[in-house]
């Protein structure tokens with residue numbers, strides 16, 4: 306059996322299944338670069354203390370660079386005794402530069418502060434990538450909204466036709482959601498960007514290592530001020546999982562809208578072939594699988610959050626092996642969110658917006674509110690105009706008319722004598738939309754202003 310890092314006090318061998326059960330290398334090797342970078346800077350700290358000579362430091366750094374190259378080129382050879390990425394890298398360093406020097410790198414360090422710093426470095430890098438993809442998604446929505454600003458469509462509440470809106474207003478709604486997600490993500494990155502390295506296993510560093518120097522070298526904004534908090538804290542993992550869950554919640558609703566809009570009954574949008582799949586049985590089918598997967602994978606992200614919170618709840622301070630369970634849900638959720646953003650960007654940049662079908666779906670009943678507003682401008686209280694407009698809807702229905710616009714002036718005036726011939730100007734979808742030009746509304750000028758502000762925030 307290969308010698309274990311912690312083998313000194315043991316006489317018996319571990320159960321082979323226990324080795325497998327305990328090993329995290331299959332998934333934490335993803336963090337190889339963060340682990341090597343942490344060691345590179347940590348050993349600089351040791352050299353400053355005189356615990357390594359500058360020749361030893363040079364040797365160590367040479368070894369670390371070689372290991373990095375081996376991981377990149379796929380030549381790193383995993384060995385049976387490699388428990389996790391930390392032990393694998395240290396074992397390999399010993400093979401390259403000799404055990405005498407390699408045996409000094411872990412002086413004053415524990416895998417507890419090591420894994421904590423690796424995770425923070427890794428998550429920081431991944432979330433920065435996610436943040437860039439998210440910015441592209443938002444910009445894609447903005448571009449599309451600017452280009453198709455003239456398309457009108459029904460807006461829904463309760464999935465019932467409510468009021469006419471611009472298609473771009475719908476696009477701008479999701480650009481708004483995603484921009485809030487983007488802002489929140491910067492805060493998550495900022496909060497996790499503090500350094501636990503130098504905390505040791507629990508009690509702190511025995512040789513007075515310069516933690517501020519290490520933090521600065523690793524690009525952190527500062528150090529975690531309590532060594533016990535430094536090694537026990539996985540709030541940044543839970544917060545990242547929550548961020549992913551919330552974002553995926555938005556992506557899921559976005560997808561659900563588009564699934565409905567792409568159905569034959571609506572036909573507001575047509576998905577590109579690139580993001581659709583067919584049926585093995587029904588030749589006519591073109592299914593929005595991309596959107597269904599976006600919706601479905603959101604469930605998986607919430608599961609990762611809930612699962613890891615359960616793992617953390619009730620474990621005693623400080624480090625416990627339960628915490629190794631942070632990696633699989635986090636890595637899975639990070640891959641899921643990264644791919645989801647790329648797929649959503651692809652879907653939205655390639656779909657076809659069928660503006661004729663959108664406009665054909667508008668119906669006069671959607672202007673009943675505008676009819677009520679018409680009388681408001683004649684001085685009638687809204688509560689009353691709401692009732693009167695409702696009466697008009699009922700009258701049109703009872704006379705089997707196709708819409709309220711088909712009522713005669715006579716019929717209008719029988720309901721309320723304050724209706725004048727100008728009432729018919731109300732029955733114009735464009736006009737209805739354009740009236741809503743207050744900030745945030747669906748009028749062209751208001752939507753363009755929203756898009757402009759989002760764009761400005763992003764640039």
Ligand code: ARG
Pocket residue numbers: 329333389416417420624626628629
């Ligand atoms: N693989 C471990 C993890 O991911 C590293 C830390 C191990 N520390 C320990 N004291 N056993 O959590």
